[in-house]
Amino acid sequence: MSSTSKALLTGAIALALGSPVLAYDFGRPATPGETALWDIDVRPDGKGLPPGSGTVAHGQQVFADNCAACHGDNGVGGIKDRLVGGQGTLASDAPVKTVGSFWPYATTLFDYIHRAMPYQAPGSLSNDDTYAVAAYILHLNGILPADGRLDRDSLSEIKMPNRDGFVPEPEFDPAKLFRTK
Amino acid sequence: MTNQSDIPVEERGNPGQSGLSRRNFIAASTGLAGSIVAGRAAADSLADVPPREVGADLGGHSERSKYVKISRIPEAGPGKRNVDPSDAINSKTPLDKLFGSITPSDLHYERSHSGVPDLDPVKHRLLVHGMVRKPLVFNVDDLKAMPSVSRVVFIECTGNGWENWKKADENLTVQNTHGLVSTNEWTGVPLKLLIELVGKDRGSNWMLAEGGDAAGVARSIPLTDEILNEAFVAYGQNGEPLRPAHGFPIRLIMPGFEGNLNIKWLRRLKFGDRPWMTRWETARYTQLEANGKAIQFQLRMETNSVITSPSGTMMIKPGYQRITGLAWSGHGKIAKVEISTDDAKSWKEAQLNLPVLPKAQTRFQMDWIWDGKPTKIVSRSTDDKGNVQPDRKSFIAATGTNALFHYNALQTWSVDEIGRVRNVLD
Numbered sequence: 001m002s003s004t005s006k007a008l009l010t011g012a013i014a015l016a017l018g019s020p021v022l023a024y025d026f027g028r029p030a031t032p033g034e035t036a037l038w039d040i041d042v043r044p045d046g047k048g049l050p051p052g053s054g055t056v057a058h059g060q061q062v063f064a065d066n067c068a069a070c071h072g073d074n075g076v077g078g079i080k081d082r083l084v085g086g087q088g089t090l091a092s093d094a095p096v097k098t099v100g101s102f103w104p105y106a107t108t109l110f111d112y113i114h115r116a117m118p119y120q121a122p123g124s125l126s127n128d129d130t131y132a133v134a135a136y137i138l139h140l141n142g143i144l145p146a147d148g149r150l151d152r153d154s155l156s157e158i159k160m161p162n163r164d165g166f167v168p169e170p171e172f173d174p175a176k177l178f179r180t181k
Numbered sequence: 182m183t184n185q186s187d188i189p190v191e192e193r194g195n196p197g198q199s200g201l202s203r204r205n206f207i208a209a210s211t212g213l214a215g216s217i218v219a220g221r222a223a224a225d226s227l228a229d230v231p232p233r234e235v236g237a238d239l240g241g242h243s244e245r246s247k248y249v250k251i252s253r254i255p256e257a258g259p260g261k262r263n264v265d266p267s268d269a270i271n272s273k274t275p276l277d278k279l280f281g282s283i284t285p286s287d288l289h290y291e292r293s294h295s296g297v298p299d300l301d302p303v304k305h306r307l308l309v310h311g312m313v314r315k316p317l318v319f320n321v322d323d324l325k326a327m328p329s330v331s332r333v334v335f336i337e338c339t340g341n342g343w344e345n346w347k348k349a350d351e352n353l354t355v356q357n358t359h360g361l362v363s364t365n366e367w368t369g370v371p372l373k374l375l376i377e378l379v380g381k382d383r384g385s386n387w388m389l390a391e392g393g394d395a396a397g398v399a400r401s402i403p404l405t406d407e408i409l410n411e412a413f414v415a416y417g418q419n420g421e422p423l424r425p426a427h428g429f430p431i432r433l434i435m436p437g438f439e440g441n442l443n444i445k446w447l448r449r450l451k452f453g454d455r456p457w458m459t460r461w462e463t464a465r466y467t468q469l470e471a472n473g474k475a476i477q478f479q480l481r482m483e484t485n486s487v488i489t490s491p492s493g494t495m496m497i498k499p500g501y502q503r504i505t506g507l508a509w510s511g512h513g514k515i516a517k518v519e520i521s522t523d524d525a526k527s528w529k530e531a532q533l534n535l536p537v538l539p540k541a542q543t544r545f546q547m548d549w550i551w552d553g554k555p556t557k558i559v560s561r562s563t564d565d566k567g568n569v570q571p572d573r574k575s576f577i578a579a580t581g582t583n584a585l586f587h588y589n590a591l592q593t594w595s596v597d598e599i600g601r602v603r604n605v606l607d
Contacts, residue, residue, distance in 0.1 A: 026327050026378055027309075027317035034318075035310055038449055041389055041399065044458050091473030095583050102475075103464050112460040115397040119295065122395050165474055166467060172403050172478040174456050178386040 042111040046156030049110065053151035054132025056144055062133040066118045066125065075099075075140050080119075084140045087161060100141025104166055106158040109134050131155070251278045253288055254356060259343045259585075262357065270294075271338060272426075273360025276489045276507065282534070282542045283333070284363035286419045291426045292338050292361070295395035298446055302422075302430035305393065307414070311452035314380030321416060321430045327370045330413055333541045335509045337362035337482045338440040339466055342588030344604075345573075351603040355492035358592060358604060362485075362509065364542040365427075367434045368417030373409055375450065385452040389459075390433050393448035400442050401456035402435070403480075411436045414447060437511030437540040438480050441466055471581030482511035483589040484570045486518055486545070486562035497600040499553035504531070505546040510564035514538065517563050518545040524557040525572065525591070525607075531560070539565075557595045557605065573607040 042048040054062075068078070075083035075098075086096030095101075099109055114130050116122050125133065131150045138144040143158065168174060245251065255269030256262050272291040274284055284290075291297075302321045310316035341361035344353060391399040402408060415434045416423060423429040428445030435442045441461060456462065456478075467475040486508035491497045504522070508515045514537055519528040531545040545560070562570045571579075573590040595605045 027319040027323050030308055030310055030316035030318045035308065035316060038308055039310070039451070040397070041391070041451065041457050041459075043453075043455070090469060090475075091471065093583075095469055095473070097464065097469070099464075103460075105458050105463065108458050108460055108463055111457075115399070116295065116395070116460075119395075122295070122397065166463070166477040167470075167474050168477050169479040172405075172480050174387075174403070174478070177403050177405070 040111075040115055042107050042114070044105045044107050044156065046107060046152055049107065049152035049155060050127045051152065052127035052131055053149055054128050054130070054135055056132075056135045056139040056146055056148045058129075059132035059134070059136025059139070062125065062129045063136050067133065070119065075137060083137055087141075090162070090165065098141070099137055100143065100161060102162050102165070104160055104163050106134070106138060106143075106155055106160055109137065110155060251275055251288065253291065254360070256357070259346065260350070271340070271361060273356050274363045275356045276360055276362075276487070277355045277492055277495070279489075280544075282364055282507065282544045283419070284365055286365065286421070286424050286427070289336075289363040289365055289418075289424070289427055290338065290361045292340075292440060293394065293426070293445070294398050297425050298394050299425070300393060300430060300446055305430050305448070307431060307448060307450070309375055309379045309450045311389070311450075312382035312385035312454065313452055314382070317375075317379050319375075324370050324414060324416055324431060327374060329368055329417075330371055331366055331368040331417070332411075332413075332434070332436065333364060333366045333538050334434065334436040335362055335364045335482075335540060335542045336434075336440050336443050337485075337509070337511075339482070339586035342485075342590070342592075343585055345590070345592075345606060346582045346585065346588060349604045349606045351493075351605065353493050353604040355487055355489050355592075358493065359487045361440070362507075362542065364509075365419050366417075367413070367415040368420075369413045369415030369431070369434065372412040372414065372433075372450075375414065376409070376452075379452075381452050384454055387453050387456050389449070389451040389453065389457050390442070390444040390447060391449040391451070392428075392444045393446040398441070398444060398461060399457065399459045400444060400461055401459065402442060403456075403478075408435065408438075437482060437513075439466060439482060442480060466586055468580070468584035468586050470584065476584070479587055482509075483587060484510040484512060484562050484564045484568040485589040486515075486560045486570055487592045488520070488558055488560045488594060491558070491596070491602045492594055493602060493604040495602045497551060497596065497602060499551050499600070502549045502551050503546055504549050504558065504560075505544065506560050507542045508533075508545055508560070508562035509540075509542045510562065510566075510568060511540060512564045512566040512568050513540065514565040515543040515545075515562055516565045516567075518543075519561045519563075520545075520547050520549075521559045521561070522549050522551075522556060525559050525593075528561065551596070551600075553598070553600075555595070555597050557593050559591050559593045561591055 070078050070080040071083050072078035083099050086098040086101030089096045135144055135148050135150040253272040255266045255272040257264045257268055257270050274288050274290040305321055307319040338361035344358050386404050388402045388404055389399055391397055413434050414431055416431050431447045433444040433447050467477045469475045488506040490505050504520055508518045518531045520531050521528050531547040534544040537543045571590055576590040593605050593607050595603050
């Protein structure tokens with residue numbers, strides 16, 4: 001940005017902040033009710049997870065109905081991403097990155113299924129079905145037992161096999177960024 | 182005599198830098214005129230040029246000449262080319278057919294995770310919320326009414342270059358190897374202004390940016406001073422509203438950072454105090470090293486360059502060749518580009534065409550007289566922060582071959598005894 005446009009921008013911000021009426025002319029307040037409709041993100045500490053629960057057994061049915069066509073009957077061999085197996089391959093010449101071998105957080109699995117899957121109808125699974133199918137995928141990877149069940153407390157407590165498999169780029173390491181200010 | 186159209190004098194070239202001058206070119210070409218005109222029709226005469234005639238009516242917009250064949254190519258992963266468009270995950274820019282440094286809007290590379298949504302700008306909304314004093318909803322007209330910035334920047338998919346991690350297919354063009362980078366002028370509202378309007382909490386240093394595509398692509402963005410000063414929410418692309426493939430009606434522009442962070446079809450900005458660890462920043466856009474650990478939050482795009490002509494699958498003849506290409510860096514401006522025409526044994530500084538802008542592609546060029554012997558040509562860029570594009574051997578020694586993303590090693594083109602140009606590793 002040139003110093004001229006910086007100066008213009010600074011002026012514009014000062015102008016906007018100097019007058020609350022003008023500030024409100026840009027956009028309108030969001031209401032809590034409408035924000036809740038879009039506020040779907042889930043963090044590793046479980047913040048953002050909705051109420052509900054689901055079992056591995058129910059998840060097997062949800063998976064067969066909504067996921068197997070692309071990801072294969074057991075999360076292997078489908079036309080889209082493989083979801084199961086691959087543990088022990090990450091340092092080989094042919095790494096297999098799956099939920100079980102690579103994904104560091106189980107909360108990310110819930111978030112991704114909830115926002116983006118099934119591919120043709122994202123957001124169509126209920127919260128209970130999303131917990132259930134996440135439980136089933138974790139079970140296929142040996143992370144949950146066959147009689148397992150997930151809800152927002154138990155999901156965020158799962159430690160994924162590759163949880164410690166990531167190294168942050170030093171410039172943008174979340175543990176260090178912003179700490180020196 | 183030499184055809185005037187072959188004289189590659191770039192009037193925009195910076196005369197202060199090494200490279201072409203008309204006098205040098207003509208001196209060189211005089212001695213080589215025979216080799217340059219060889220291959221032209223022997224009886225070329227102005228009498229053969231068709232007579233002038235009245236042309237087509239004026240129109241509402243201009244199409245390309247019917248004589249120009251130029252398009253992107255949809256592709257899937259490394260080695261998965263010539264796929265059905267429904268199986269493609271990206272569509273690459275024809276770098277070998279473009280001039281200057283600005284990519285035409287319809288040829289800007291394209292990447293999407295769930296197709297190009299059909300978004301009605303009247304119904305589209307941007308929600309800005311989270312750790313803020315007053316969450317706000319903006320419509321597109323609100324954003325267009327606000328103070329704006331325009332900036333020419335490159336956007337590059339982190340997968341650019343991924344064809345050459347493990348092997349080099351000799352049939353690849355530069356469109357195949359490097360077509361996931363483009364440069365446009367973008368116009369929009371500074372992120373900083375939106376942050377001031379909602380009153381971001383001082384404790385919030387991370388922002389989630391989320392798209393309105395089916396996948397709801399979402400990335401966590403650290404609010405460093407650099408990003409706060411440079412990021413903006415764009416509605417304009419090369420002077421017109423965004424094209425649908427590039428985020429219509431609004432997208433985030435993050436100069437110098439991973440293409441995936443420039444969230445298209447933007448519908449939500451949420452402020453928080455830590456990253457969200459979305460699928461894209463954990464399972465997808467992370468780089469697996471040889472030891473099996475993956476580098477995360479490698480957000481900046483590296484110093485890079487590639488010769489676009491002569492490049493893969495082209496044929497050249499002995500004599501004068503203009504070498505030209507593009508260089509770019511997510512760190513800042515390109516400071517210099519060096520070219521080797523003897524397999525990286527010796528290097529000569531290329532001319533940089535003006536303007537040289539930070540975090541934008543820069544056009545470079547250099548004279549070359551090919552002696553007809555097999556050789557290899559390579560470009561190497563250095564940016565104004567001192568970052569130098571790495572040679573492939575050192576690069577692979579440091580990263581392994583499994584990273585998939587962030588490949589910026591030197592690109593080598595080999596030239597064989599008949600002038601065939603091919604993609605090779607080094």
